[in-house]
Amino acid sequence: MPDPKPCVVSLEPGKHAICCCGQTKNAPFCDGNHAGTELRPEILEVKDVAMNVAWCTCRASEKLPRCDGSHRQFWDNPEKPPMKLGKD
Numbered sequence: 781m782p783d784p785k786p787c788v789v790s791l792e793p794g795k796h797a798i799c800c801c802g803q804t805k806n807a808p809f810c811d812g813n814h815a816g817t818e819l820r821p822e823i824l825e826v827k828d829v830a831m832n833v834a835w836c837t838c839r840a841s842e843k844l845p846r847c848d849g850s851h852r853q854f855w856d857n858p859e860k861p862p863m864k865l866g867k868d
């Protein structure tokens with residue numbers, strides 16, 4: 781069961797590849813484990829100043845790979861499986 785909390789990271793200016801497949805071992809960043817799937821990382825460019833971003837780890841967000849608060853549904857039902865992988 782994935783951790784039902786978002787992964788909050790501070791991103792420095794530059795381009796970052798964010799995992800959308802849920803298979804990375806270096807969350808929230810893409811490590812290439814999407815190979816062989818149709819899924820690709822989201823490339824996020826941070827300009828000028830560092831920014832904090834919350835990335836979904838439960839795979840229930842409607843805004844994958846970003847957290848939209850959907851992980852809260854698992855707080856009352858921790859056995860409920862994640863609903864999807866990747867972006868729709």
Ligand code: FES
Binds near residue numbers: 798800801804813
């Ligand atoms: S490892 Fe998940 S998108 Fe690359």
